Amino acid sequence: MDEAIQVDPLVDLGQHIAGALGAAVIAQEVAFGELTLTVARDSIISVATFLRDDAKCRFISFTDICGADYPERDERFEVVYQFMSPHLNHRIRVKLRADDVTPVPSITGVFRGADWFERETYDLFGVLFSGHQDLRRILTDYGFDGHPLRKDFPVSGFVQVRYDEERKRVVYEPVQLMQEYRDFDYLSPWEGTDYVLPGDEKAKQ
Template sequence: MVALGEHIVASLGDAVTGLEHAFGDLTITAQRESIVDVVTFLRDDAKCRFISFVDVCGADYPSREFRFDVVYHLLSPHLNQRVRVKVEADEATPVPSITGVFAGADWFERETYDLYGVLFSGHPDLRRILTDYGFDGHPLRKDFPLTGFVEVRYDEERRRVVYEPVALAQEFRSFDYLSPWEGTDYVLPGDEKAKN
């Protein structure tokens, strides 16, 4: 695996900014603009042959300048080896789509766009895939409110689905217990340790 990593770095040069071996897998950090060249090399090179596309996903690190990682997972059945390729992104600068290299990346890039707001340039149909068309925000961002912005419910009087602003605290106050978003008014065993 070490030799494979050295071969990849030597072949791709400045396109690779980092290399890590952990838990039996190889992780490559690549330049965002070079992602298409990197995955094409990993697929086509005789020493790599990462011909099986597994997935694309995102990760959110709000304190960083480029807050998102777009993470690609590939498999080489010939080497019985996996590789992870990461690029840093933000919500304004698009990441080049790899759908021209791996057509199966289509829905995974749409999912990453939908849940994190990462844009992919050159994607054939970049639109939401898991949330509703009028959905506000991107639910896997760490700054997305746990309750969301709107609730969707069926209104019996109007006989249709309605969208309304979330009002959880008011709804729970009509019951005899507190909302889980307001916390408890009683002391739980071990609470005294948290105050010290």
């Protein structure tokens, strides 16, 4: 007698969600024991509502929103949502593509806890969220220039902050690097170069 084919419950769950949401779900994948859905940007509210309310899902716990930057794409950002279902003892990841012009619908009406996470994603990546009640920076300072988790943001930033003793206040100044850029080859004289360290002429004998 043939053994019954074991169906991965995450695959079954993904098919259930995709079947119910139709075109809202662009792709689904199970990897490393986790289910990931890629959804249409404008469908995120209906997707989040379904995941929360559907009897077979019950992803009632929202845990995180973060971003990822792919500058080579037309829609360079991915907004990534994480949900958990205590009922199923499963987590699910939901992804959508975005840019810095077209807003992503806010899910704060479905999960109030998404408030600060959406603000963080806006602050660090520049992703806009429509319908958010208070979309302003949350981690960077007032008047901060740029979005520091974009891959084209300079490592040194644009300004530096210091306390000025004469003015008795914090001042902002353009970044000043203390040395010119140098190309380090990370090779020592013992690794085949012809350069001899001062005082180590014996290495050439």
